[in-house]
Amino acid sequence: MKSAWFPLMPENRSNLLLAAILLAMVMGCVFRSDRETMSRPESSELPVASASPVTAQPTPESPTKKPDAGDFVVEQQDLSVARFQRLDNQVKTEKMLEKAADRLNQALILPHDILIRARSCGEQNAFYDAKDRSVTVCFEMMERFHGVFRAGGESEERAYEKMFDAMRFVFLHEVGHALIDAYKLPVAGNEEDAADRLAAYVNLTELGEDGVKAVYAASDAFNLEAKQSASAKRKFADEHLLNEQRFYTSLCMIYGSDASKHARIVDAGYLPKERAVRCRNEYQRTVESWRSLLEPWRKR
Ligand SMILES: [Zn+2]
Numbered sequence: 001m002k003s004a005w006f007p008l009m010p011e012n013r014s015n016l017l018l019a020a021i022l023l024a025m026v027m028g029c030v031f032r033s034d035r036e037t038m039s040r041p042e043s044s045e046l047p048v049a050s051a052s053p054v055t056a057q058p059t060p061e062s063p064t065k066k067p068d069a070g071d072f073v074v075e076q077q078d079l080s081v082a083r084f085q086r087l088d089n090q091v092k093t094e095k096m097l098e099k100a101a102d103r104l105n106q107a108l109i110l111p112h113d114i115l116i117r118a119r120s121c122g123e124q125n126a127f128y129d130a131k132d133r134s135v136t137v138c139f140e141m142m143e144r145f146h147g148v149f150r151a152g153g154e155s156e157e158r159a160y161e162k163m164f165d166a167m168r169f170v171f172l173h174e175v176g177h178a179l180i181d182a183y184k185l186p187v188a189g190n191e192e193d194a195a196d197r198l199a200a201y202v203n204l205t206e207l208g209e210d211g212v213k214a215v216y217a218a219s220d221a222f223n224l225e226a227k228q229s230a231s232a233k234r235k236f237a238d239e240h241l242l243n244e245q246r247f248y249t250s251l252c253m254i255y256g257s258d259a260s261k262h263a264r265i266v267d268a269g270y271l272p273k274e275r276a277v278r279c280r281n282e283y284q285r286t287v288e289s290w291r292s293l294l295e296p297w298r299k300r
Helices: 017-026 080-093 098-106 140-152 156-182 193-208 207-228 245-255 274-296
Strands: 001-004 072-076 115-121 124-128 134-137
Touching: 001 193, 017 245, 072 080, 072 098, 080 098, 080 115, 080 140, 080 207, 098 115, 115 156, 115 193, 124 156, 134 156, 140 207, 140 245, 156 193, 156 207, 193 245, 207 245
Parallel strands: 072 115, 115 134
Antiparallel strands: 001 124, 124 134
């Protein structure tokens, strides 16, 4: 099973791609798109031997905690496409993935390792693949976001900054799929929406102003994607919610996290009052749900 950024496969894909899809076994994730994209069907989940043997035991002080038998592990990748040199340099020199892994490892118990990597994938996507328990962020996805923000009127450098902000949301969305799979969490609803809400929850409760910027950037990207692809055929059968819905839900999470601080979202008309009055409860329910689900797996 793989959860990717872009969903439905156009009907005119080649057999080669179809073969690749059958091999790769994925399912689509964060952003919908009306452009040509690839998604992959669910696979039977192949068991993969964990690098870390299950030796840890619950401590007497935390009898309800699960044994810790894994980590988020950065898988280093050689750059394969020259135009991504700048992105690759920045991700590596700033140790973005290592920092994210450290932070997650400090907070979460895992039953097995989860690989994380950034690379060129040949598709504008980001995904969790249950087959090798990996989260992959594609440089093509970052390039696309940069283009979406540029087309939305941002300067070159500002678009670059917002792209990285939005990618923090994307990455945590994919981590959401990884945790749902690793912890065998119940999902009584749409998993894509659950993963979006996990990304919003972690950003807004754990990452301070950087987290707020990430959810804002993601909501902006959802909105711009919706507008920029408005004339293309819409894919109502996709498992993702529509970009417009994801835009409003992201704003609702921000507003619900602190209505007075983020009053401008409503005052300026970005979020209709009819939805805004529900956002505090909606946000609190999201936080409580994820807190409760993650509690046995939290180190602190
Ligand atoms: Zn997803």
